[in-house]
Amino acid sequence: MSTVTRLHHALPLSPAINNAVKDLDGAISKAIDAAKAAGLPQGLVVSVLHGHAHAQTHNMVKA
Known part of the structure; x- marks a missing residue:
């Protein structure tokens, strides 16, 4: 998970x-x-949003 950026460590945000x-x-x-x-x-609507959130999470952690 070295490619995941933790925004709270970069505060304040630009x-x-x-x-x-x-x-x-x-x-x-x-x-x-x-x-x-x-x-x-x-x-x-909720299931579509949840599916996209799941897919994006998968993309972040698969590397």
């Missing part, structure tokens, strides 16, 4: 990272709102 996190959060929020408006069940 403005670029803060902006990227803010943009990511906004994009996720908009996508969730669009999915709900389209009628996707909440459980499906």
